[in-house]
Amino acid sequence: MTGLKRLLVILISGSLCFLLQLLVLPRVDFLIALPNLILILVMSTGFLFGKAYGLFVGFVSGLILDVIGTGTPGFQALILMLLGYADGFLSEKMESEIIPVLFLILLANELVFHVYLYVFSFLVGGRFSLFPYLTEVFVPEILLTLLVFLPIYGLLLFVSKRWELRINKGEVKVV
């Protein structure tokens, strides 16, 4: 039953994140960049439900991004899957969750994701220049992502505590 409930939570939050990321946020004029909600989703599921779920969510959402976006099936699926697995792995090792540490891990996630994107887009032929990539893409996205991380993670945490879906029974500390 826990598995079913987890899948339900993932399905609902996943479709909301995709709806926001692909349809609503690109239409908001004053946003200079998009926060990476998908990465937050992958990291949250990895953290709350363990590495198997992180892997699953990362793979599926990466595949969806590939289909409608960059066109190479497996390109983003691979990195998001690895990140989800790694987050789940970390979560199982950690005794308790401390919010600043979560932010650091999110930052590391973003860093890995963008280095991967940058390096492989570079190798596969679309030559980005590094400095504009940093100022136009990386920094705005990271700031916005950090900003929206807590509400999304908090909501998922609340739901999974309520239904006792969490894999890690450690306490969440603010500092």
Added chain:
Amino acid sequence: MTVFSAIKAFFINHIVSRIHARVVLVILSAVCVFSILFHYFTRDDSISIATVLGVIVVPFQEGANEVGSFLFRSDQNRLSLKEAKERVAELEEENLQLRMKLQDANDAVIENEELRALLRAKNRLSEYEMQEAKIIGSDGVNCFNRFTINKGTMDGVRVDMNVINSDGLVGIVTSVGLNYAVVTAIIEDNTSVSAMTRHGHHNCIATGDLSGSGSGIMLLSNALADFDETKDNAIVTSSISDKYLPGLLLGYAENVVLNPDQLTKSGTIRTAVDFNRLQEVLVITTMKEKLQETEAEK
């Protein structure tokens, strides 16, 4: 019921409990790497996982896009009654003037057709076959200027077809599925279009640039020293391009300065198309290669 629970118990005890996340990770990673390499080496977009998934995803995207459009209507739908009435009055007056102009234009068209028959002028926009398409999704990544449209191979869309809207050139189809196609905009970082000025036929190169893509700015380079933006600043696609049809409007040249080598000029181009407000586009189903072939036959 007992049969069902027995099957369930068997499934859980013998299959689920033996699948380790690590094994799944390795298998899926291998699948991804294989898929990426396959895609990289073959560049074959016609039959792929993306096509199969596209058939499932695209109808959802189209529906969701309608919802999105409803929530975030463009500004013109929020006019007040007074503004709307003023607008109607303006338009009626304009309509009258346009009707008169139309009369003149009709005469000009007849004359033009006669002249064109004489000159055998080809490659005019009105001669291309087009296919209307709606934009149903962006790629959701900050660093790519790509978007998905709701027409695919079923509607005759192919890779390398030019995409325009009423303002000018939007981009080029880079991958295509059964019922969708991915268009790469001309402002995508490091994609180049060989271009020329509309009247003077000065050749130059227009390149997309990440730092200007948000505001619709491209880089202009390799223009000769006698290029004069004050006389002729409309930049169109050049006839020497191998993918783009000639004469499609790219934008207007700005801030053109002489390079230190004193031979060439470079500057920026403000694109004619507003990439932040794209809704509907036209795919030109006439392709450059085909055009050259038919010309060669003649």
